[in-house]
Amino acid sequence: MxxxxxxxxxxxxxxxxxxxxxxxxxxxxxxxxxxxxxxxxxxxxxxxxxxxxxxxxxxxxxxxxxxxxxxxxxxxxxxxxxxxxxxxxLTPKFYVALTGTSSLISGLILIFEWWYFRKYGTSFIEQVSVSHLRPLLGGVDSSSPSNSNTSSGDTESSRQSVSECKVWRNPLNLFRGAEYNRYTWVTGREPLTYYDMNLSAQDHQTFFTCDTDHLRPADAIMQKAWRERNPQARISAAHEALELEDCATAYILLAEEEATTIVEAEKLFKQALKAGESCYRRSQQLQHHGSQYEAQHRRDTNVLVYIKRRLAMCSRKLGRTREAVKMMRDLMKEFPLLSMFNIHENLLESLLELQNYADVQAVLAKYDDISLPKSATICYTAALLKARAVSDKFSPEAASRRGLSTAEMNAVEAIHRAVEFNPHVPKYLLEMKSLILPPEHILKRGDSEAIAYAFFHLQHWKRVEGALNLLHCTWEGTFRMIPYPLEKGHLFYPYPICTETADRELLPMFHEVSVYPKKELPFFILFTAGLCSFTAMLALLTHQxxxxxxxxxxxxxxxxxxxxxxxxxxxxxxxxxxxxxxxxxx
Incomplete structure (x- = not known):
């Protein structure tokens, strides 16, 4: 005591x-x-x-x-x-409040992380930590002089990445007034993104303008019209230019954006063809008189080729397929060097519609060359022709018992080659994903190119009996050959990393962009989900x-x-x- x-x-x-x-x-x-x-x-x-x-x-x-x-x-x-x-x-109420608040905060973080990942394809916390915290913790800036040797050593891979991620104009692009706008009127959705339309405006300024346009009043008006963002302002400027003279580029703009049907667009393109041919003949005679005349002739050539190609597409859409094939062949013979329009892809689609497979094979033999850039149209059309030879008798059960024949092996290899080039196409051909209207520009090996190809070629695959069944049985086997597609390819270069970002800019918001290879959920989303579940369980137990x-x-x-x-x-x-x-x- x-x-x-x-x-x-x-x-x-x-x-x-x-x-x-x-x-x-x-x-x-x-x-x-x-x-x-x-x-x-x-x-x-x-x-x-x-x-x-x-x-x-x-x-x-x-x-x-x-x-x-x-x-x-x-x-x-x-x-x-x-x-x-x-x-x-501390009382039990404090622990209830603590666990409940922790669960609420972690749940809000989880929802935000998931939304950010679905929209941008990356974790917000991870992006912030890499962008801001890494330099503070001693991360090396890639732009520092000490990394000059490393960056110079990666020049080749960087060049390849840039070339792979180049945005190309869709050779089968639709008409804005007759097709895209009609879709908007019916559904209330915008099928084209601002980025896509801005690229089209840049293309129009490159193809349809030159330095001497200010010398001609109508061309000067159209030079400003191509830069206008408002469609009504562009259309008004085209009408204003036509009041001065027959201007080919003004007819082109009205056919593309004001015409509400393909028939109206074809009439306007025929008027544009008359004006364009006269301008082309005049500039052809003066092209050697100076650099300005040469630039004007180059512009008139682009205008004429564009008009003829669109007229051929109008004929194809209106059911005059043989006429369209003849126009395309003549155009390719007259201007063989203008490969930037990829007219051979329009020709392949029209020949497939006619089921003229021998001519399709002849076109492929010319353009499916190792020195030329590939496309989904070339790779998948080659696979379709080889699958056509064996697809009607192909059976997975019989093939597993007796093995693949030489023809079947060639068809499977062609499908694997096509899938490696663009792995997004099979889901659209097999109707595992819904199609939308193709954009005006595409990214090769990306989701935008897959949509553009499947939109026009799905009917050709359905027409060949058993072709889709063969594709369904064999296309996923490609991924076993390329376990690390971002690091090493089998027949092509490694799959570019930039496709997802570019496709999100090209495709509308209501479309779910296909991503390859499939991304795993970031660590912070899994961690936040676990934390939210754990704290919610603690809150429930503490309350009970x-x-x-x-x-x-x-x-x-x-x-x-x-x-x-x-x-x-x-x-x-x-x-x-x-x-x-x-x-x-x-």
Whole structure:
């Protein structure tokens, strides 16, 4: 009992001194009283256990019996006493509020992370950490001079990546007024993105304008019209130019954007053809008189080729396929060097419509060359022709029993080659994904090219009996040949990383962009989902069993702080009391 009364008097003395704000005196008096308590007579075991239970907080706050306690020891013990008292005063409602708030915050973070990943294809937390925290943590800037050797060493791969991610004009692009606008009127959706239309405006300025346009009033008006963002302003400018003279580019603009049917567009293109041919003949005679005349002749050539190609497409859309094929062949013979329009892809589609497979094979033999850039039209048309030879008798069960014949092996290899070039096409041909109107520009090997190809060629695959069945059975085998498509390809270069970003710019928002290879969920989304689930479970358990969860929480916190308390005691026993006193004062 003497021991208990001594401890009690020490605590009362310390609290009285703290209330009077004499901190130094309080520490000194407490140390003296504790020294007196340590010299008290020894008590019995029962009395000692009772004393420990009655003064648990004081015993946890005071040092062991090492003699008089220094002020620094008392300060450290007081801090642990405050932590212990704080944990004991927490109620179950606090734990319910804590777990519920944590679950709510982690859930909001999870929703935002998922939305950001679906829209941009990356984790927001990961992007911020790489962009902002990495330089602060000592990340090396890629633009620094020290990396000049590395960047120069990657020149070839960078050039290949840029060429792979080049945006091309869709050779089978639709008419804005007669097709795209009609879709908007019916569905209320915009099939073209601003980025796609802006690229078309740049193409029109490149093909249909030259430096001498300001010398001719009608061409000067059209030069401004191609730069207008408002469609009505462009159409008004075209009518204004036609009031001055027969302007071929003005007819082109009206046929593309004002005509609401293909028949109206064809009439306007025929008028544009008359005006364009006269301008072409005049500039052809003067092209060698100077650089300005040469630029004007180049512009008139582009205008004439564009008009004839669109007239051939009008004939194809109106059912006059043989006439369209003749116009395309004549155009390719007259202007063999203008490969930028990719007229051979229009010709392939028309020949497939006529089921003239021998001529299709002849065109492929000319353009499916290793030195020429590939496209989904070339690769998948070659696969279709080889599949046509075996697809009507192909059976997966029979092939698994007897093996593949030479013709079947060639067809499967052609399909694997096509799928490696553009892995997005099979899902559209097999109708696993819904089609939308193709954009005016496409990215080779991307989702935009797959949509453009499947939109016009799905009917040709359906017409060949068993072709889609053969494609369905074999196309996924391609991915076993290229387990790491971003690093190494089989017949082509590695699949470019930039396709997803470019396709999101080219394709409308209501379309779900196809991504290859399929991205795994980022770590932070999985971590946030786990954290949200865990905190939600804790909140539910705390709400249902508050007392029990409170005991668990206190036990967990005590266990969590036990190593820290052990370290603090070791530090107190090692450091001199004067040094520890100075540290606690800081």
């Amino acid at each position: 003497v021991y208990i009364s001594s401890c009690h008097s020490a605590r009362i003395e310390y609290e009285r001194c703290c209330e009077t704000r004499h901190r130094e005196r309080a520490r000194f008096q407490c140390a003296v009283t504790w020294a007196a308590a340590t010299s008290a007579p020894t008590v019995s075991s029962a009395q000692f256990v009772s004393a420990r239970l009655g003064s648990a907080r004081l015993r946890s706050a005071l040092p062991s019996r090492r003699g008089p306690a220094a002020p620094g020891y008392v300060s450290s013990a007081t801090g642990r006493l405050a932590v212990s008292m704080f944990l004991n005063t 069993f508050p007392e029990l969860m409170g005991v668990f929480a206190k036990a967990f916190l005590s266990t969590l702080f036990a190593p820290l308390n052990f370290i603090m005691e070791k530090v107190e026993s090692i450091l001199p009391s004067s040094l520890w006193h100075q540290l606690t004062r800081i």
